[in-house]
Amino acid sequence: MSALQPQNKQGQNPSKTPSENPLDILQAQMNDDMVAVNQMIIQHMQSDVALIPQLANYLIAAGGKRIRPLLTLSCTALFEGETRSEPTRLSENMTRAHKLAAAVEFIHTATLLHDDVVDDSDERRGKPSANIAFGNEASVLVGDFLFSRAFQLMVADGNLDVLRILSNASAIIAEGEVMQLSVQNNIETTMEEYAKVIEGKTASLFAAACEVGPIIANQGTETVQALRNYGLNLGMAFQVIDDVLDYSSTREKIGKAVGDDFREGKMTAPVIFAIQKANGKEKEFWQRTLGDKKQNEGDLEKAQNFISQHDALAHGMKLAHQYGDKAIKNLNMLPDTPLKQTLVDLVSFTINREY
Amino acid sequence: MSALQPQNKQGQNPSKTPSENPLDILQAQMNDDMVAVNQMIIQHMQSDVALIPQLANYLIAAGGKRIRPLLTLSCTALFEGETRSEPTRLSENMTRAHKLAAAVEFIHTATLLHDDVVDDSDERRGKPSANIAFGNEASVLVGDFLFSRAFQLMVADGNLDVLRILSNASAIIAEGEVMQLSVQNNIETTMEEYAKVIEGKTASLFAAACEVGPIIANQGTETVQALRNYGLNLGMAFQVIDDVLDYSSTREKIGKAVGDDFREGKMTAPVIFAIQKANGKEKEFWQRTLGDKKQNEGDLEKAQNFISQHDALAHGMKLAHQYGDKAIKNLNMLPDTPLKQTLVDLVSFTINREY
Numbered sequence: 001m002s003a004l005q006p007q008n009k010q011g012q013n014p015s016k017t018p019s020e021n022p023l024d025i026l027q028a029q030m031n032d033d034m035v036a037v038n039q040m041i042i043q044h045m046q047s048d049v050a051l052i053p054q055l056a057n058y059l060i061a062a063g064g065k066r067i068r069p070l071l072t073l074s075c076t077a078l079f080e081g082e083t084r085s086e087p088t089r090l091s092e093n094m095t096r097a098h099k100l101a102a103a104v105e106f107i108h109t110a111t112l113l114h115d116d117v118v119d120d121s122d123e124r125r126g127k128p129s130a131n132i133a134f135g136n137e138a139s140v141l142v143g144d145f146l147f148s149r150a151f152q153l154m155v156a157d158g159n160l161d162v163l164r165i166l167s168n169a170s171a172i173i174a175e176g177e178v179m180q181l182s183v184q185n186n187i188e189t190t191m192e193e194y195a196k197v198i199e200g201k202t203a204s205l206f207a208a209a210c211e212v213g214p215i216i217a218n219q220g221t222e223t224v225q226a227l228r229n230y231g232l233n234l235g236m237a238f239q240v241i242d243d244v245l246d247y248s249s250t251r252e253k254i255g256k257a258v259g260d261d262f263r264e265g266k267m268t269a270p271v272i273f274a275i276q277k278a279n280g281k282e283k284e285f286w287q288r289t290l291g292d293k294k295q296n297e298g299d300l301e302k303a304q305n306f307i308s309q310h311d312a313l314a315h316g317m318k319l320a321h322q323y324g325d326k327a328i329k330n331l332n333m334l335p336d337t338p339l340k341q342t343l344v345d346l347v348s349f350t351i352n353r354e355y
Numbered sequence: 356m357s358a359l360q361p362q363n364k365q366g367q368n369p370s371k372t373p374s375e376n377p378l379d380i381l382q383a384q385m386n387d388d389m390v391a392v393n394q395m396i397i398q399h400m401q402s403d404v405a406l407i408p409q410l411a412n413y414l415i416a417a418g419g420k421r422i423r424p425l426l427t428l429s430c431t432a433l434f435e436g437e438t439r440s441e442p443t444r445l446s447e448n449m450t451r452a453h454k455l456a457a458a459v460e461f462i463h464t465a466t467l468l469h470d471d472v473v474d475d476s477d478e479r480r481g482k483p484s485a486n487i488a489f490g491n492e493a494s495v496l497v498g499d500f501l502f503s504r505a506f507q508l509m510v511a512d513g514n515l516d517v518l519r520i521l522s523n524a525s526a527i528i529a530e531g532e533v534m535q536l537s538v539q540n541n542i543e544t545t546m547e548e549y550a551k552v553i554e555g556k557t558a559s560l561f562a563a564a565c566e567v568g569p570i571i572a573n574q575g576t577e578t579v580q581a582l583r584n585y586g587l588n589l590g591m592a593f594q595v596i597d598d599v600l601d602y603s604s605t606r607e608k609i610g611k612a613v614g615d616d617f618r619e620g621k622m623t624a625p626v627i628f629a630i631q632k633a634n635g636k637e638k639e640f641w642q643r644t645l646g647d648k649k650q651n652e653g654d655l656e657k658a659q660n661f662i663s664q665h666d667a668l669a670h671g672m673k674l675a676h677q678y679g680d681k682a683i684k685n686l687n688m689l690p691d692t693p694l695k696q697t698l699v700d701l702v703s704f705t706i707n708r709e710y
Binding site for chain 2 (some may be wrong): 167
């Protein structure tokens with residue numbers, strides 16, 4: 001993490017700093033707060049049962065983008081006004097945001113642990129996934145523990161609106177994951193079903209992470225709704241790009257094998273677009289490889305070729321841009337500040353990232 | 356479920372009704388409330404994603420004793436006084452108890468789904484367990500969904516003390532389960548470690564289920580603590596007996612294979628007692644079968660013989676009785692009512708049950 005202090009960035013237009021991407025800039029702007037969140041995370045993943053901090057630390061120390069807690073922090077800080085120029089004097093709102101950003105990251109970590117069990121994954125963030133390193137059993141149970149810890153943090157904060165928002169998001173995440181499982185290996189899956197899956201499994205937590213900010217800052221319904229919609233659409237764009245990268249990136253860049261979605265028969269934007277344009281022979285290929293799970297060597301490359309022939313990745317990028325545009329529009333109502341600009345820039349970073 | 360109405364029982368001493376056991380009597384006393392809880396459960400396990408109600412219904416419809424929601428209902432009803440003689444006119448407290456009893460049952464159901472994945476179980480409540488019928492993936496995710504639903508129900512109730520009690524219990528359950536995993540196959544496990552495991556995985560939810568009652572009914576700290584301790588000790592006795600039954604009951608009675616704990620290398624009261632008294636040759640047997648997981652045909656019977664030779668089941672029964680006595684003592688402070696008497700009688704039923 002950069003050692004830059006938030007005030008160093010206040011006078012600049014972040015988009016004018018080509019050497020740093022908007023995520024780095026956001027991390028710098030929220031640096032003191034992220035230090036506090038990380039301390040909160042480490043403190044609350046402790047337990048007398050040694051395996052819990054061992055496993056939690058294995059995943060959390062491996063990094064990750066920390067986008068969700070950054071969203072909670074920044075969507076609270078947007079309403080801090082001048083107090084943000086004195087980073088050592090924290091407002092009560094920011095102290096609450098630290099706790100809730102940690103809760104958001106715990107919910108996310110719990111879902112990652114369970115996802116890797118469900119998907120039988122091998123790698124995550126460039127190392128063997130926790131289910132491989134510690135076993136499925138421990139991954140399921142430590143996921144449950146972190147999920148409970150998230151609720152304990154929210155209860156300690158004591159705001160029922162926040163509890164409602166994040167318990168709703170948790171239920172919707174699980175619904176999205178189950179729906180993904182239900183349509184897996186079904187090559188008739190529509191783009192509408194896909195949108196519902198990714199709204200549940202990814203966008204709902206992005207939305208909630210953002211919504212918590214203006215709730216803490218006691219903002220009106222319109223502002224709360226705008227930031228919720230910013231998060232929702234950013235999350236949709238984020239997941240569409242994740243799904244595009246699974247067919248186009250490299251192992252080195254995304255920290256896990258490319259083609260995982262193909263091997264698991266997940267119905268994501270690139271394949272759904274390609275299947276919509278497929279001829280009879282191609283449809284047979286998709287049915288055999290995704291529908292009937294009969295994959296031979298070279299099939300991933302064939303799939304990538306069909307996807308490329310039908311411009312399905314470009315189609316995915318276009319979809320992500322549509323969500324991105326909606327995300328940005330929701331920020332229009334906010335006064336222009338460097339932090340708002342970073343949140344605007346974060347959208348195109350999310351879409352154009354290669355990992 | 357019995358069709359008896361609660362008021363039919365009010366004038367009797369339930370222990371004087373030899374044809375019905377205390378659990379049946381409690382179910383009859385709480386019948387109208389349990390009907391409401393069951394409606395609440397069915398209503399809140401619904402989802403547009405069809406697999407969720409299918410799987411949840413598979414497990415919930417299979418029955419189970421419903422002890423935990425019954426505890427929440429009865430520990431609220433204890434403070435209803437005369438209003439309980441008019442079962443059709445529900446108090447606000449009882450309406451809240453229905454919601455929270457459903458939340459407690461959802462937490463329990465979620466842990467059952469995850470346990471069966473962790474233990475790789477085949478049977479539950481006399482039929483194939485959900486992980487066998489629907490797969491591990493769906494069991495993990497629907498467990499997460501039900502867990503989230505539990506929190507949504509608590510948030511709808513809106514009492515932060517209840518949220519604190521049940522989110523603490525959820526974290527402690529997960530800790531207990533992870534600890535059980537950590538000591539599994541370790542024949543050096545002590546009775547103190549065993550007590551900590553079962554307090555976490557079982558007794559903590561019994562305790563919370565009971566504690567919620569006097570919290571709803573706005574009782575003082577002493578009463579809240581007494582009912583919490585009743586639940587805690589009842590839960591300890593309940594789990595010790597479960598562990599005894601796994602070596603002594605029959606498949607027909609417990610609805611799953613006997614000897615599951617042995618096959619999984621779980622360190623429970625019967626084997627810990629037997630190992631404490633084992634000679635060198637027996638220690639080698641336990642190390643091979645539980646420690647090194649090398650089991651041959653006939654080993655379960657050998658284990659049962661060693662357990663029997665050292666009176667380890669009787670030792671387990673004695674331990675359960677000790678917890679049971681503590682549970683009952685905590686009820687002394689309450690006025691004598693038929694419902695209190697049923698809660699007293701429930702303790703010996705829990706200890707002497709054969710399933």
